Amino acid sequence: MTHGTQPGPAASGTPTAPAAPGRLSPAEARALFRAGLVTPTAGYSDGYAQANLLIVPKAQAFDVLLFAQRNPKACPVLGVLDAGETSSELLAGGDIRTDVPRYTVYEDGVLVDSPTDLGAVWREDLVTFILGCSFSFEAALREGDVPVAHIEQGVNVPMFRTNRACAPAGSMSGPLVVSMRPIPASQVADAVRITSRYPAVHGAPVHVGDPEALGIEDLSRPDFGDPVQIAAGTVPVFWACGVTPQAAVMQSKPALAIGHAPGHMLITDLKNSALQLP
Template identity: 55%
Template sequence: MSREGGEMFPIQRPEAQARPHEARARFRGGLAAPTSGWSAGYVQANLISVPKRYAVALRRFAVRNPRACPLLDVLGPGRFTTGLAEGADLRRDLPAYNVWSDGRLVSRRTDVVDLWGDDLVTLLLGCSFTFESVLARAGVPLRHLEQGRNVSMFRTNWKCLGSGKFRSRLVVSMRPIPEGLVGRAGALTMDLPRAHGAPVHVGRPAALGIRDLSRPDFGDPVELAPGDVPVFWACGVTLQEAVVAARIPFAITHEPGHMLITDRRIRHAVNAEVPMVF
């Protein structure tokens, strides 16, 4: 039935200390919460499931746009388990899901067991939440966690490479970083390409086509502290946007900011083979 609705951070959040299987159990129990700050030191992943006939073109879109869509796993038709998370059920172990029909959001849910079909192929992509514990340990503040908010995400005017009917502009996540720590943040994240790698832009939001940082397209507005500059990383919601724009008949995605927490340590985000097509 659907229910609607490691390493440590210096910020001592109980969620940061939760083991991945403990976090997933809480989400399976119905907790719907953004996963930023959870299970520090472990890889988090975007999820998107589409009918098989669209999956090859969608995977090709991801491969052509690796900064936004770093593939971690591709699951064949009907599968809802992954080697990235032992015992996880991808139909109910994320905090929140979006259900799409012909490009329209038709439902937000905390499980999709009753909607899962034998024809669905699932892609798991890296997520920038993975590198947040690395930034925190290096003394880089995470303003969205300080403010108790989801990270801000924005559509940009930067075009991605298309594949078949899948087309999208780049989506980015934004974190306010003190100006003197921007170089450190960039160097640390550059070493994690499977978590989106280095920032794609620093400073002027207008260069990305973003007009107002207080009005994100996804997530929550996050306030800059004095001396902060906005820093933008590629975001896996880009793939969701490509699916929405293609208006395919059916798709399931994670709710932005509500990720799969895997059992893989951060080193898995340094490099990994791109999964072969199912």
């Protein structure tokens, strides 16, 4: 039994974006990405948790785990795949090497490739960290009638490096990265209340208002993702972002690290309701 409408393939054999991505089951969404659909995943598979990735050699894995433990707001761990593992209950029947729309590959801290699968770089010593993503609480925001600008505008969420340093761990250090959503001033308290119930996917905002307090000079020039139109009467609200580990990779320069392309997440089989505090 399916839970959404599968789009037909384009002439080239690559599937087209579905008309109602929120109605797709996680397995259906992952199948589209495995078949070659490349798109930001905001608005996909309503009710299911989306996740950030960081994949490193086993020799680096303890430092990443310790970095996540010391920076839980930015790096909430949903699961870990042991060296060489490619699937788990978080993506039943899936494959971590193919089921994300686009990946990032870093060598010595430098982005060298953005492939749509990891077949060319996969190694049996690679450990995968699956980290909570703020896309997961966006459905709750919308259900609470709080607008989500990047979904309404059809673009990727804007993300920014900040002047806040994360707690270092072993070889890992770097700045906090945040995602930004402009929220109507009258609904900021609602946004804080709603998202605070989801600590496993970044939880409440880390900052509300003046971007310069975070060292952000221009909201129209995000470091990752796309700019959004900021309507009059809205306030920029900033949440910790799961691109933070990739910023740490850029600063710490491990020999090899792999992540998701910003905004192109792993859609898991974990229901958002399981992550919500009572």
